[in-house]
Amino acid sequence: MDGSVQDLKADMAAMGRAAREGAKALRLATAEQRSAAILAMAAAIRADSEAILAANARDVAKAKTAGLTPALTDRLALDPERLEAVAQAVADIAAIPDPVGAEMARWTRPNGLDIARVRTPIGVIAMIYESRPNVTADAAALCVRSGNAVILRGGSECLASNLALHAAVVKGLKAAGLPASAVQAVRTADRAAVGEILAGLDGQIDLIIPRGGKSLVARVQAEARAPVLGHLEGLCHVFVHAGADLAKARDIVVNAKMRRVSVCGSAETLLIDRAAAERLLPPIADALIQARCELRGDAAARAIEPSMAKATTADWTTEYLAPILAVAIVDGVEGAAAHIAAYGSGHTDAIVTEDAAAAERFVALVDSAIVLVNASTQFADGGEFGFGAEIGIATDRLHARGPVGAEQLTTFKYVVRGTGQIRA
Amino acid sequence: MDGSVQDLKADMAAMGRAAREGAKALRLATAEQRSAAILAMAAAIRADSEAILAANARDVAKAKTAGLTPALTDRLALDPERLEAVAQAVADIAAIPDPVGAEMARWTRPNGLDIARVRTPIGVIAMIYESRPNVTADAAALCVRSGNAVILRGGSECLASNLALHAAVVKGLKAAGLPASAVQAVRTADRAAVGEILAGLDGQIDLIIPRGGKSLVARVQAEARAPVLGHLEGLCHVFVHAGADLAKARDIVVNAKMRRVSVCGSAETLLIDRAAAERLLPPIADALIQARCELRGDAAARAIEPSMAKATTADWTTEYLAPILAVAIVDGVEGAAAHIAAYGSGHTDAIVTEDAAAAERFVALVDSAIVLVNASTQFADGGEFGFGAEIGIATDRLHARGPVGAEQLTTFKYVVRGTGQIRA
Incomplete structure (x- = not known):
C-alpha cells in the first residue's frame, strides 16, 4: 500500500470516527436546535450564492471540456433561480415535524413494567450519489432533521459545487451550536473513497444510501459491508380493469406515463384487461399517441391497435424513462398481478376500476411498496x-419501503420503566 | 463443478422457487387459516411424538459417539416433557394476533387520496440455526403466523430431529389447506447448502435470520447476499447510580446476572457510580458472592472490595454467559454511558436510581435496543x-431492534385509494 492510499484510508477512518461524535451531538440536540441549524443552512446557502454559483460554473466548464452530454451537463448546472429553490427546499425541511423521541407505542405489562417504543436516529448515514448538487443540501437537511450524522460523497463531476454547498451547510450547523462533524463531505474525487465507505469505516457507518443510476445502486448493494437502503428502478404498471371508467383510465394512464417520463414513478407498462380490451385500448392508445408516446404492444394488443410496434420480452423489464410505453393484454386481476410479479420491480403499481372487489383483490395480490387504486x-x-421531503423511494422490503422521508430515517429503541421488577 | 455440487445447487434453487409460491399462498391465506395451520402443527407434533423422540434419540446417540460435551448433548435432547413444551409453544403462537393486513397508519391528502400503511409479510425467510430442535417448530409457527414462507436449516447434529419435527409441521400445513412449500427444511447435512442460502437462492430469499453462536452469526453477516436480521451478543450492563435504592439495586443486579447466566439478557458488567461506590458496592458484592458469582473489578472497585479478581480490558467486552461479573467504577450517568458506548453491544442496558432526571439522562444517552430503568x-x-413468542433479539439498528416476534417479521406497503386523481 503506497502512502497516498494509506493517507486516504486514514482520512476516511477519521471521518467515520468524527461522524460518530457528530451523530451523538445531533441525537442529543433538541428539536428546536435541529430546526435552527436547518434554517441557518438555508440562510447560508443564500448568503453564499455567489461562491456556490462560481464553483458550479467551474464544474459545468469541466463537464463541457470532458464532453458530457448537454442533458447531463444541464443536470448539474445551477443558476440563481435553481439555487434559490435548493435553499427553499432546505428551509422547508425545517418545518417537517421532528421525528426523534416520538413514542411509536407504549403499554404496561401485568408486572407493572411500562414499555415504550421510541423513535431514535439511525446514527451515521453515508450518502453516495451522482450529479444534481441539490442532493447535497437535501440530504444534509433531512439527516439533521432526523438526528443522523451524514457523510456525503457526491459525483466527481460536481465536486466543486458540492463542496461549496457543504461549506454553507457547515456554517448553518455552527450557527446553531452543532459540530461540523454532523455533516461531512468527502473532499477528494478519488474513487477509492467510495470503496472505504462501502467497507464501513471500521463499523462507523450504520446505513448507506445510494442515489443515482442503476449501476451505482447495484454496485453499492453488491459490495457494501453495512446495511443499504436501496432505490432501484421503478418499473411501474397501470392495469386498466374491465370495470374501469374509460375517461378516468385514459387520464390516469396518460398522466402516469407522460407527466414526467424521467421520474421513477412514471409508468412503463400498460396492462389492459382482455375482457374489455376492444372497448378500452383504442381510445387510451389514441390519447397516448396524441401525447407523443410511442407504444409497443404484445400480439393481442397489436391485433386491436395494429399501429403499435412489436414488444419483445425486454420491453416488460425496461425502465424507459422516456415517452415509450409497453402494452400487454392480460386476463383480469390475476393476470395483471402475475405479469407484475414476473416483471415488476416492487415499486409502484396501479389499478383503474370502478369494481371495488377487483380493486381489493389487486391490492391483496400485488406486493409492491405502493399500490394505487384509481390514481x-x-x-x-x-x-x-405528505412527508415534506424525501431522500428517495426504497425498493428493498425491509425497514423503509416506499418514500424515505425524515421519519423513515429513524429506528427505535425500547425504554422500559420499572419500580424494581426482577424476573422470576 | 462436479455432479453432486450441481445437484445441490439445483435442489436449493428449486427450494427457493417453491418458497416463493409458498409465500404467496401464506400471504393470501386468511388469519383463521394461518391459525388453523399452527394449531394443526401442534397437534401433529403431539401425534407424531413417538417418531420425533426416536429420531432425536438417534441424534443424541450420534452426538455422544462424536464426543459432543454433555452440555451440548443435553441441549439437543428431547424427552416427552420437553416435546410437549415444544408442541404447547407452537399452539400458543396460534393465539398471537395475526399481524398481516393490520393498518399501521392511514391519512387523507388534500387532493382526496386516501393513504394507508398496511402490514404485509416479508416474503421468504431463511433460518440458519444450531442445536435445540425446538427452534424448528418455533420458527415454523412464527413464520406462518406472520405470513412468511420459511426455509429451515438447522444444525447437522440435530438433522434427524429437525426433519421429524418438520414432517409434523407439513402435516399441519396440509390439514389447513396450505402447501408444504410454505415451510421447507434442508434435508442434507452438507454445509454447502448454507453457502447457497447465503448466496440468496437467485434472489428468492428476502431475509436471513441466523440463530446460534457468535461465529455462526458473524459468518452469516459477512457472507450473506440478502438482508440479515442479526442477533449478536448481549453484552448487558447494569449501572447503579448514586441515587439508587440499595435494596432494589441489590435485587436487580443479582437477578440480572444470576437468574439465568446463559441467556443474552444476562448482565455481564456492573457499573457503580463513584459518588456512592463506598456505600453501594460492598452489600451488592456480598449478595453476588453469596449467589456464587465471581467478581472481576477495576482498580477503583478493588480498592473497595479487595477480594475481587483483577479485571482486564477483555473483561469489558466478554459475554461470559457464566456466573462471572465485571465491575467498574464510573463517574455518574455520563461515565456509565461512555463505558456502555465503548464496550457494549447495543442489546440491553439498565440504570437503577430513584433520581428521575438521572434516569431520563441515561435513557437519552444510552443508544441500545432496550434501555431499562429500575428493572x-x-x-x-x-x-x-408481551409479544407472545420471539425468534431472537435483534442487535442490528434497522427494521427490527430488540425482541423479534410475529409483528417484527412483517414489512408494510402503502395502499393509496383515489377517485381518478392525476398529478399536476
Whole structure:
C-alpha cells in the first residue's frame, strides 16, 4: 500500500470516527436546535450564492471540456433561480415535524413494567450519489432533521459545487451550536473513497444510501459491508380493469406515463384487461399517441391497435424513462398481478376500476411498496405522501419501503420503566 | 463443478422457487387459516411424538459417539416433557394476533387520496440455526403466523430431529389447506447448502435470520447476499447510580446476572457510580458472592472490595454467559454511558436510581435496543414484552431492534385509494 492510499484510508477512518461524535451531538440536540441549524443552512446557502454559483460554473466548464452530454451537463448546472429553490427546499425541511423521541407505542405489562417504543436516529448515514448538487443540501437537511450524522460523497463531476454547498451547510450547523462533524463531505474525487465507505469505516457507518443510476445502486448493494437502503428502478404498471371508467383510465394512464417520463414513478407498462380490451385500448392508445408516446404492444394488443410496434420480452423489464410505453393484454386481476410479479420491480403499481372487489383483490395480490387504486403512479413521491421531503423511494422490503422521508430515517429503541421488577 | 455440487445447487434453487409460491399462498391465506395451520402443527407434533423422540434419540446417540460435551448433548435432547413444551409453544403462537393486513397508519391528502400503511409479510425467510430442535417448530409457527414462507436449516447434529419435527409441521400445513412449500427444511447435512442460502437462492430469499453462536452469526453477516436480521451478543450492563435504592439495586443486579447466566439478557458488567461506590458496592458484592458469582473489578472497585479478581480490558467486552461479573467504577450517568458506548453491544442496558432526571439522562444517552430503568436486564425477552413468542433479539439498528416476534417479521406497503386523481 503506497502512502497516498494509506493517507486516504486514514482520512476516511477519521471521518467515520468524527461522524460518530457528530451523530451523538445531533441525537442529543433538541428539536428546536435541529430546526435552527436547518434554517441557518438555508440562510447560508443564500448568503453564499455567489461562491456556490462560481464553483458550479467551474464544474459545468469541466463537464463541457470532458464532453458530457448537454442533458447531463444541464443536470448539474445551477443558476440563481435553481439555487434559490435548493435553499427553499432546505428551509422547508425545517418545518417537517421532528421525528426523534416520538413514542411509536407504549403499554404496561401485568408486572407493572411500562414499555415504550421510541423513535431514535439511525446514527451515521453515508450518502453516495451522482450529479444534481441539490442532493447535497437535501440530504444534509433531512439527516439533521432526523438526528443522523451524514457523510456525503457526491459525483466527481460536481465536486466543486458540492463542496461549496457543504461549506454553507457547515456554517448553518455552527450557527446553531452543532459540530461540523454532523455533516461531512468527502473532499477528494478519488474513487477509492467510495470503496472505504462501502467497507464501513471500521463499523462507523450504520446505513448507506445510494442515489443515482442503476449501476451505482447495484454496485453499492453488491459490495457494501453495512446495511443499504436501496432505490432501484421503478418499473411501474397501470392495469386498466374491465370495470374501469374509460375517461378516468385514459387520464390516469396518460398522466402516469407522460407527466414526467424521467421520474421513477412514471409508468412503463400498460396492462389492459382482455375482457374489455376492444372497448378500452383504442381510445387510451389514441390519447397516448396524441401525447407523443410511442407504444409497443404484445400480439393481442397489436391485433386491436395494429399501429403499435412489436414488444419483445425486454420491453416488460425496461425502465424507459422516456415517452415509450409497453402494452400487454392480460386476463383480469390475476393476470395483471402475475405479469407484475414476473416483471415488476416492487415499486409502484396501479389499478383503474370502478369494481371495488377487483380493486381489493389487486391490492391483496400485488406486493409492491405502493399500490394505487384509481390514481396516477406519478403520486409515488414523499412530498405527495405528505412527508415534506424525501431522500428517495426504497425498493428493498425491509425497514423503509416506499418514500424515505425524515421519519423513515429513524429506528427505535425500547425504554422500559420499572419500580424494581426482577424476573422470576 | 462436479455432479453432486450441481445437484445441490439445483435442489436449493428449486427450494427457493417453491418458497416463493409458498409465500404467496401464506400471504393470501386468511388469519383463521394461518391459525388453523399452527394449531394443526401442534397437534401433529403431539401425534407424531413417538417418531420425533426416536429420531432425536438417534441424534443424541450420534452426538455422544462424536464426543459432543454433555452440555451440548443435553441441549439437543428431547424427552416427552420437553416435546410437549415444544408442541404447547407452537399452539400458543396460534393465539398471537395475526399481524398481516393490520393498518399501521392511514391519512387523507388534500387532493382526496386516501393513504394507508398496511402490514404485509416479508416474503421468504431463511433460518440458519444450531442445536435445540425446538427452534424448528418455533420458527415454523412464527413464520406462518406472520405470513412468511420459511426455509429451515438447522444444525447437522440435530438433522434427524429437525426433519421429524418438520414432517409434523407439513402435516399441519396440509390439514389447513396450505402447501408444504410454505415451510421447507434442508434435508442434507452438507454445509454447502448454507453457502447457497447465503448466496440468496437467485434472489428468492428476502431475509436471513441466523440463530446460534457468535461465529455462526458473524459468518452469516459477512457472507450473506440478502438482508440479515442479526442477533449478536448481549453484552448487558447494569449501572447503579448514586441515587439508587440499595435494596432494589441489590435485587436487580443479582437477578440480572444470576437468574439465568446463559441467556443474552444476562448482565455481564456492573457499573457503580463513584459518588456512592463506598456505600453501594460492598452489600451488592456480598449478595453476588453469596449467589456464587465471581467478581472481576477495576482498580477503583478493588480498592473497595479487595477480594475481587483483577479485571482486564477483555473483561469489558466478554459475554461470559457464566456466573462471572465485571465491575467498574464510573463517574455518574455520563461515565456509565461512555463505558456502555465503548464496550457494549447495543442489546440491553439498565440504570437503577430513584433520581428521575438521572434516569431520563441515561435513557437519552444510552443508544441500545432496550434501555431499562429500575428493572432487571433479564426482561429482555419477547414473551416478557408481551409479544407472545420471539425468534431472537435483534442487535442490528434497522427494521427490527430488540425482541423479534410475529409483528417484527412483517414489512408494510402503502395502499393509496383515489377517485381518478392525476398529478399536476
